[in-house]
Amino acid sequence: MKSEILINFGGFVPLSTVDWRGRSVCTIFFRGCPVRCWYCQNKDIQTGTDMRSVESIIGMIQDAQLLISGVVFSGGEATMQQEPLLYLAKKCNSMGLLTGLHTNGVFPDTISLLIKNRCIDHIALDIKARWETYTNRLGVDCVNEVKRSLSICQNAAKEGNLPEFEVVITLFAGYDDELPSIIRDIADTSTLVLQQGVYPGLTVLSEEDLMDIADRLKRPVHIRTRKGGEIAYAGNRNRRSSGKRER
Ligand code: SF4
Secondary structure, three states: OOOOOOEEEEEEEEOOOOOOOOOOEEEEEEEEOOHHHHHHHHOOHHHOOOOEHHHHHHHHHHHHHHHOOOOOOEEEOHHHHHHHHHHHHHHHHHHOEEEEEEEOOOOOOHHHHHOOOOOOEEEEOOOOOHHHHHHHHHHOOHHHHHHHHHHHHHHHHHHOOOOOOEEEEOOOOOOHHHHHHHHHHOOOOOOEEEEEOOOOOOOOOOHHHHHHHHHHOOOOEEEEOOEEEEEEEOOOOEEEEEOOOOO
């Protein structure tokens, strides 16, 4: 008999409208992350153990299914748990639900496997620093893995094997000078999200500040703030409407 697949569980949100642009989804948090971002909002699930059967997670999704069109896998770092993630993604697709992933890109093989199995519809990849400072900033040597993840996702999106791909950069005041270097390997065809970083004691960049920063990049971006939600921004104070994909 095949042994039951287990997930190190971090939490479940039955209904979210902020984890996937334009969609109502449920969000599953996987426990455990090898990275230590100083601004992490989910420190309580970076470590620890709470093993559950994947079937119990499917039960939670089924309970939420009437209200949602997709499921987002978040964390912690979901790709660290390849077997339960792949199982859940396939199962969600078979239930008629779209699947999304928020990832730090440290496990490119898992990302590749999800794409090869055609069971992931949306990937949001965090790029956290310039490549030259990545190891120091994150506390682990993972720069080659993240570069590989970026390349895998960009190629898959270009070849039509990944319907939605976006790069998310969390910005704090004083760090925006790095942005042109951070985005140099990000294809113009990839959606770029500038996300407001929030941390106690630090100045928070406003939506206007983020627009000024985006203007200097000379490419369309999405701007995400706590107060204003997410806007598509074409530059020169020109907001665009966000697109929504139907299944
Ligand atoms: S990668 Fe995400 S979960 Fe891991 S430490 Fe950074 S912000 Fe937290």
